[in-house]
Amino acid sequence: MQINGVSPLAAAHCESRAAIDAPPSFPPSRFTALRRLAGAKPALYARTRNQVDGAVTLLGPYFTHGLITLHEAFEYLRFRHGLTLRDKLPAELAWRSFFHETWQEHGNRIFEPIHEAPLTARHLRALPADIRVGATGVRVIDASIRQLYETGYLHNHQRLWLASYCIHYRKVDWRLAAGWLYGHLLDGDLASNFLSWQWVAGCFSSKPYLFDAENVVRFAPGLASAGTWIDRPRAELEAIARGRDDIGPEPGLHRGVSEPPLLTRPPGHTRPRDFMPLFSGRRVTLVHPWSLTRPRDASIAIGVIHLPFHTQHPWSRQRWDFVMSRMEEICDAVWIGDLRRLGELAVRCERLAARPTLSDGYREAFAALGTTPLAVTPMLPRPPRPGRSFSAYMKQLRRIAPQLFESVASAPRRTKLQHHGDEHNAP
Structure with missing residues (x-):
């Protein structure tokens, strides 16, 4: 089985012992994400994942920002290691799927108590x-x-x-x-x-x-x-x-x-010159902070930062650096501002597309622009309702997709993950 046409075991050996022992670092490249997935040791993970120095995957930023998907990771683990949702590593990935299904159901209500907390106490309105x-x-x-x-x-x-x-x-x-x-x-x-x-x-x-x-x-x-x-x-x-x-x-x-400091906009970046004429009549894909992969077709890629969202949810400089360095690498241009002002682009281009997101502001702006939603294969089938607990969610999955809990032959076929043009970007 190969990832990007590269043996996953060979990719895993790119990790030096010194890098493993050092404080974790997160180069913003898909190659790094695939290398870490290839280097995962499921049995060791299951034994040590609760230890702070355990053999965890360090894939979180790459999942969050869309450099690799949960579906890709689960498929690799199934057909490389023969894992199922009974195993610890896929089950932990399923937690992220569960949280997003809950977000899909509740919307912005996730920012308020789902139900009343059993401990009622005075709550400080400022962090000490x-x-x-x-x-x-x-x-x-x-x-x-x-x-x-x-x-x-x-x-x-x-x-x-x-x-x-x-x-x-x-x-x-x-x-x-x-x-x-x-x-x-x-x-x-x-x-x-x-x-x-x-x-x-x-x-x-x-x-x-x-x-x-x-x-x-x-x-x-x-x-x-x-x-x-x-x-x-x-x-x-x-x-x-x-x-x-x-x-x-x-x-x-x-x-x-x-x-x-937590910043409401990427430091050192300003809105670029008008690029509208360059993309008239072209197919355009908007790349937002949670979809940092190259478009699979020949469309123009425009990175977008919707400032109203980040006014509500500011980020640290190192997170901005992670997102912006990746965005600038894979995009033909980057636009920073209020997405609702891109109406002219929607009119001029042949097709305007974006990967769906539940992030407040981005979601509404994409809908207002009439973007075509790009298909994203979910890790797991969606139950009628996610349930009020992870265990209830897993019970529903067991009913509607029992095959995901059943063993498969280890690597009976080659599953190739698409590199989107940056498989050699080793950090």
Whole structure:
């Protein structure tokens, strides 16, 4: 089986031991995404995925920004490794599919509680300064915030612990904190991020998620936080979570870091000169931040940044750099502004197309422009309703697509993923 006509095992060997041991980096190339997929070790992943230093795929930013699709990854895992939805790695990919199905059903209601949280408490309307600068005195929290600002990445357990600390022990409104984390993550996905924070808060789950120092020792011993507020009996932590008081930072002085600003537009980029005459009568594809792949046909590619969306959901500079460097590489031009002003382009071009997105503002603007939606193969068939939990979602999938839970012969045929012209862009 090959990816882009390149052996996946050969691609996997491009990862040096030093790169694996170093802090994670995310070059914005499809080659990197395919190389990481090829290098995935499903059995090791299943054993170690909950460990902060476990063998995770580091594919999040590439899924979020459309450099690789969930469908491509699942098909590769099925026919290269013989995996099904019973296996851990495909099942974890299915979580992202579940979150997006929930977003499809609820729309912007995902930014409000799906149901009432069981713990009613006072919620701060501002993120405390000690959290913003990573100076809480709780080692696992401070180290995670530093890592977030440095790399744009956090392991799933770090995300859960940070959310639980903010919501239940520091009494921060989950919506406020979720927006802060979303802006700094390279793989910040509105559905996955906001619904995960709801899950921790208990308004998208049967109970709130609490953590303690023992959790940290078990899954991240290097970030052990003995002697801090989280190093208390579970019953005492539950009482704190039910209470109204912010526990505050640990006593003493704690050195923090500067929070990188969240920006409402890509730094250093301005709207280009008028390119409308260049594309008159041509087939044009709009490439938005969640579809960073080359058009498969011979159409002109125009990268688009819809500023009204980013006013509501600003990003860190490193996330903007990831998106814009990729967009400039694969597009013939980049347009920054209000998409609704591109009406002239819609009139002049032969066909205007875009990959569908649920992102508020982009979705409405594409509809107003009359764009032709480009087909995207989903990872999984869509149930009548996604259900109120992941387990309910999986039960529905088992009924409508039982074959996805059944073993297949390992690599009985060659499945080739399209490279879209950049298979040799090794970082």
